[in-house]
Amino acid sequence: MSMERIKTSILYSLQEKPMNFWKLLAENQYLLGDFLKVLNELYEQGMITIKNNKLCLSEKAKKELNKKASKFSVKICDKCNGKIVLPGKKFEEILKIFKKISKQHPPILAEFYQGRIIPEDTLKRVALMHKYGDVVDKSIVLIGDDDLLSIALALTELPKRIVVFDIDERFEKFFNEINKKYKLNIEFVQYDVANPLPKTFLRKFDVFSCEPLETDSGFKAFFARGAACLKDYGSGYIGLTRLEVSMKRWAKFEKFFIDNGFVITDIIRDFSWYYDSERKEEREEYEQFVKMLKFDPGKNPKVCWYKASLLRIESLGKHKTAIPWNKKIKIIPVDEESFTHPSLNE
Amino acid sequence: MSMERIKTSILYSLQEKPMNFWKLLAENQYLLGDFLKVLNELYEQGMITIKNNKLCLSEKAKKELNKKASKFSVKICDKCNGKIVLPGKKFEEILKIFKKISKQHPPILAEFYQGRIIPEDTLKRVALMHKYGDVVDKSIVLIGDDDLLSIALALTELPKRIVVFDIDERFEKFFNEINKKYKLNIEFVQYDVANPLPKTFLRKFDVFSCEPLETDSGFKAFFARGAACLKDYGSGYIGLTRLEVSMKRWAKFEKFFIDNGFVITDIIRDFSWYYDSERKEEREEYEQFVKMLKFDPGKNPKVCWYKASLLRIESLGKHKTAIPWNKKIKIIPVDEESFTHPSLNE
Numbered sequence: 197m198s199m200e201r202i203k204t205s206i207l208y209s210l211q212e213k214p215m216n217f218w219k220l221l222a223e224n225q226y227l228l229g230d231f232l233k234v235l236n237e238l239y240e241q242g243m244i245t246i247k248n249n250k251l252c253l254s255e256k257a258k259k260e261l262n263k264k265a266s267k268f269s270v271k272i273c274d275k276c277n278g279k280i281v282l283p284g285k286k287f288e289e290i291l292k293i294f295k296k297i298s299k300q301h302p303p304i305l306a307e308f309y310q311g312r313i314i315p316e317d318t319l320k321r322v323a324l325m326h327k328y329g330d331v332v333d334k335s336i337v338l339i340g341d342d343d344l345l346s347i348a349l350a351l352t353e354l355p356k357r358i359v360v361f362d363i364d365e366r367f368e369k370f371f372n373e374i375n376k377k378y379k380l381n382i383e384f385v386q387y388d389v390a391n392p393l394p395k396t397f398l399r400k401f402d403v404f405s406c407e408p409l410e411t412d413s414g415f416k417a418f419f420a421r422g423a424a425c426l427k428d429y430g431s432g433y434i435g436l437t438r439l440e441v442s443m444k445r446w447a448k449f450e451k452f453f454i455d456n457g458f459v460i461t462d463i464i465r466d467f468s469w470y471y472d473s474e475r476k477e478e479r480e481e482y483e484q485f486v487k488m489l490k491f492d493p494g495k496n497p498k499v500c501w502y503k504a505s506l507l508r509i510e511s512l513g514k515h516k517t518a519i520p521w522n523k524k525i526k527i528i529p530v531d532e533e534s535f536t537h538p539s540l541n542e
Numbered sequence: 543m544s545m546e547r548i549k550t551s552i553l554y555s556l557q558e559k560p561m562n563f564w565k566l567l568a569e570n571q572y573l574l575g576d577f578l579k580v581l582n583e584l585y586e587q588g589m590i591t592i593k594n595n596k597l598c599l600s601e602k603a604k605k606e607l608n609k610k611a612s613k614f615s616v617k618i619c620d621k622c623n624g625k626i627v628l629p630g631k632k633f634e635e636i637l638k639i640f641k642k643i644s645k646q647h648p649p650i651l652a653e654f655y656q657g658r659i660i661p662e663d664t665l666k667r668v669a670l671m672h673k674y675g676d677v678v679d680k681s682i683v684l685i686g687d688d689d690l691l692s693i694a695l696a697l698t699e700l701p702k703r704i705v706v707f708d709i710d711e712r713f714e715k716f717f718n719e720i721n722k723k724y725k726l727n728i729e730f731v732q733y734d735v736a737n738p739l740p741k742t743f744l745r746k747f748d749v750f751s752c753e754p755l756e757t758d759s760g761f762k763a764f765f766a767r768g769a770a771c772l773k774d775y776g777s778g779y780i781g782l783t784r785l786e787v788s789m790k791r792w793a794k795f796e797k798f799f800i801d802n803g804f805v806i807t808d809i810i811r812d813f814s815w816y817y818d819s820e821r822k823e824e825r826e827e828y829e830q831f832v833k834m835l836k837f838d839p840g841k842n843p844k845v846c847w848y849k850a851s852l853l854r855i856e857s858l859g860k861h862k863t864a865i866p867w868n869k870k871i872k873i874i875p876v877d878e879e880s881f882t883h884p885s886l887n888e
Contacts, residue, residue: 197856198775205675262678264699269630270673276619278626280811284615327616329551332608353610429544444858447805450796459793463809465626510543512790 197443202226202234207257210244211266214252217486217493222501225438225466228485228535236490249494272466276320279467283323290351291319297347297374302366304342306481306538309409309529310364312471313343313435314500321405321433321468321506322348328462328508330403330431331355337397337425339389339406339418341367343468350380359397361387361421389417393424393521401425407435407468407504411531415449416518423456424521428513432458435468435504440533453507457515460507467506484541502536543789548572548580553603556590557612560598563832563839568847571784571812574831574881582836595840618812622666625813629669636697637665643693643720648712650688652827652884655755655875656710658817659689659781660846667751667779667814667852668694674808674854676749676777677701683743683771685735685752685764687713689814696726705743707733707767735763739770739867747771753781753814753850757877761795762864769802770867774859778804781814781850786879803861806853813852830887848882 205224209215215223224231238244243257253261272278295315304310313321322345325331331349335357338346346360360371360382371384387394404425408418422432436449453460482502486493519525530537551570555561561569570577584590589603599607618624641661650656659667668691671677677695681703684692692706706717706728717730733740750771754764768778782795799806828848832839865871876883 198859201675201775204678208675208678262700265678267632268669268672268698268700269632270669271628271630272673273619273622273626273628275621276624278622280619280624280626282617282619284617286613286615323614323616326614327618329547329554332550332554332611352614354608354614429547443805443807443856446807447800447858450806451800454793454797454800459789460796460806460809461789461792462811463806465808510789512793513544 197226197230199230199234202230203238206231206235206238207243207253207261208265210251210253211258211261212269214247214250216250216497216499217489218496218499218501220251222499222503225503227442227533228439229533232485232488236488239490246491278465279317279320279324280464281320281323281327283319287319287323290348291315293351293378294319294344294348297378298344300370300374301344302364302370305364308364309534309537310342311482311502313407313468313504314471317468318343318345318348321345322352324506325403325405325433326352326354328431330433334402335359335400336403336405337361337401337422339404339408339422339425342407345405346382347374347380350382351378357383359383359385359401361385361389363388389421390525390527392523393421395522397425398521399425399427402427402430403432404430405433409527409529410437410440411528411534412445412448413525413527414529416452417525417527419452420517420519420525421521423458423511423515424517426511426515428511428515430511431461432509434507434509436507437502437504439502440535442533445533452518453509456518457512458509459512461510462506462508464506466503468504469500470502470504471500481538482536484538485535487541543572543576545576545580548576549584552577552581552584553589553599553607554611556597556599557604557607558615560593560596562596562843562845563835564842564845564847566597568845568849571849573788573879574785575879578831578834582834585836592837624811625663625666625670626810627666627669627673629665633665633669636694637661639697639724640665640690640694643724644690646716646720647690648710648716651710654710655880655883656688657828657848659753659814659850660817663814664689664691664694667691668698670852671749671751671779672698672700674777676779680748681705681746682749682751683707683747683768685750685754685768685771688753691751692728693720693726696728697724703729705729705731705747707731707735709734735767736871736873738869739767741868743771744867745771745773748773748776749778750776751779755873755875756783756786757874757880758791758794759871759873760875762798763871763873765798766863766865766871767867769804769857769861770863772857772861774857774861776857777807778855780853780855782853783848783850785848786881788879791879798864799855802864803858804855805858807856808852808854810852812849814850815846816848816850817846827884828882830884831881833887
C-alpha cells in the first residue's frame with residue numbers, strides 16, 4: 197500500500213465534509229500505523245486543521261484537490277450498511293433476544309485481545325451464512341467466540357450442531373446458563389488453539405468461523421484448527437482487519453488459504469463493526485494509540501471505528517490443515533502491527 | 543464444489559417460492575454444467591415438478607427439507623442490489639446519458655465471446671471504483687470494453703486518462719463518434735491481448751479493468767496485459783463468473799494474482815448482471831445450453847441470469863506480469879467450462 201493512497205483517501209473524505217478523528221478513521225480503514233503517520237504529516241504540513249473538534253481541509257489542501265470529485269458522492273448503502281443481505285422478519289425477532297443476552301457477556305479481556313462485534317452485524321453474519329447455504333442442518337464450530345455468534349446461530353434452531361472453542365474459561369459458566377435459560381444446546385469446550393485439536397473434533401464440521409488473532413502465528417493457528425475441524429468441501433468464515441494487517445500480510449494469508457486447498461469465494465470489506473463498549477475502561481483500553489497523534493483527537497463519541505472484512509473460503513476437497521492437528525503451535529499474540537493493543541502503547 | 547451443495551441450494555430456493563428456470567439460475571450461480579446436471583437429476587428423481595412453467599418442490603422433496611428454514615428468509619439488499627455502494631445524484635444524471643449511448647453499441651459478436659453488463663451495474667462499478675480511490679485523476683486502461691465502462695468513466699470527467707484496448711475493430715468508429723458528440727477523450731487502441739503489449743503503455747496506468755475470457759489461457763492473457771500496464775501499487779478490477787469457472791479454477795486464478803505480487807482486496811459476489819438483449823438473436827445465442835435439460839424451461843422472460851463477481855486486486859509494488867509484456871500468448875478462447883458458448887452446444 198502506498199502512503200499516497202492513504203493520503204488521497206483522507207483528503208477526499210474531508211473534502212466531502214469535515215468530521216472528527218473517529219469518524220475519519222471509521223471511514224478510512226488502512227493499516228493503523230500508516231494512517232496515523234500520514235494524518236500527522238498532513239497536520240504538520242498544514243493540509244488539515246481542526247475546528248470544533250472536527251478535522252477540516254486547509255485552504256492550501258482545497259486548492260490541491262480536484263474540485264469535481266466532491267460532486268460525485270458515493271455512500272455505503274444505508275439499508276444493508278454495505279453487508280449485501282437483508283435478514284427477514286424472523287431475524288429481527290431473534291435480534292431482540294440476542295441483544296439481551298449480549299449484555300450479560302463477561303467483560304472483555306485485553307489479555308486474550310478480545311473485542312466484540314455489534315449484535316446487528318453478528319445477526320447479519322448469520323443471515324449471510326444462511327444465504328450461502330451454510331446454516332441449515334450444518335455442524336458449525338466457532339474457533340473463539342467473543343461475539344457470541346454461536347448464540348445467534350442457535351437461536352435460529354437451524355444448525356444441527358454448534359460447538360464453541362474458547363480459551364476463556366469464564367465462558368463455560370456463561371454458556372451453561374444461557375443454554376439452560378433459552379433451551380439451547382451449544383457445546384462449549386475450553387480450548388487454546390496453541391494446543392493439539394482434541395481428536396474427537398477432527399473433520400467433523402461443515403462450517404467454521406473465527407475472528408483470528410492477527411499475528412502471523414495467531415492467524416495460522418486459528419486457520420489450522422478450523423481447517424482440521426472441517427469435512428471435505430466445508431466452508432470457513434474469517435474476519436480480518438485492514439487496521440492491523442498490512443496488505444502484504446493479507447496476501448500472505450490469502451496464499452495460505454489457497455496453498456492448503458481452499459478457494460476464497462467472498463471478501464466483503466468492513467462487514468463487521470466492533471462495539472464501542474459502554475464500559476469506559478473497555479473502550480479506552482484499545483484507544484491508547486491516540487498518543488501517537490500530534491493533535492488532540494478528542495474523546496470518541498461512540499463511533500464504531502474498528503471494522504473487520506469478512507472472508508469466506510471453501511474447501512476444494514482433501515484440503516490440508518497447514519499444521520498437523522495433533523501438534524502444538526507457538527503463538528505470538530501481539531506483533532508490530534497490533535496497533536490497538538495496550539502493550540504496544542505503553 | 544460438492545454436488546450436494548448445489549442440490550441443497552436449488553431445493554431451498556424452491557422452498558422459498560416456485561420460480562421459472564431462468565430465475566432459479568439467476569439466484570443459483572454455480573458452474574453451469576453442474577447446475578444443469580443436478581437439476582436434471584432432481585427432475586428425474588421426482589423431487590422437482592413443473593407447474594405453469596414454474597419449477598416447484600414435489601411432496602417428496604418438501605418432506606425431506608427442514609421446514610424451519612423457510613421462516614428465515616434472507617434477501618439480497620433491494621436498495622443497492624447487493625453492490626454495497628449507492629451512487630449519488632450526479633451518477634443518476636450520467637446514467638441517463640450512458641443508457642442512451644449504450645443503445646448505439648455495435649451488436650455483440652459471439653466470435654469474441656462478447657456480452658454486456660447492464661448500464662446500471664456499469665455505473666455502480668464506477669461508483670465503487672471512485673469510493674475506493676481509483677478514479678479521480680487516475681490513468682485507467684480497459685482491457686476489452688464490451689460494457690463501455692470507459693464511457694461511464696469519461697462522463698464523470700474525473701479520470702486523467704482513459705485508454706480502451708479492444709480486439710473488435712468496429713469500436714474504433716464507435717468511439718470516434720462518441721468522443722466527438724459528447725466531447726470525451728477516450729483513446730481507442732485496436733489490440734488483441736494475444737499480441738505483445740505496445741511498449742508505450744508499459745507501467746503507465748494506475749488502474750486496469752477487464753472482464754477476461756475465462757479459459758485458463760484467456761484469463762492469463764488479460765491479467766498479464768493488465769499487470770504490465772500497471773504502475774507499482776496500482777489496482778485492478780476483474781469480473782469473474784461462477785457459471786463458467788469452477789471453484790478449482792477460481793483458486794488457480796487467485797493464486798495467480800498472489801504469486802505475481804498482488805493482494806485480493808474485495809470479492810463481491812454477483813456484482814455485474816449481464817444484459818438480456820432486446821435483440822432476439824443475441825439473446826438466444828448464449829442460451830443454447832438449455833438443450834441439455836430434460837424438461838422444457840420455457841422462453842426466458844428477460845431475466846438477467848448471467849452474473850459476474852467483481853474482484854479487486856492491488857499491486858504490492860514491484861509486481862510481476864506473469865508473461866513478459868513483449869511476448870505473444872497462445873489463447874484458447876473456449877474450453878469445456880464455456881457452457882454458454884454456442885460452439886459448445888452445437
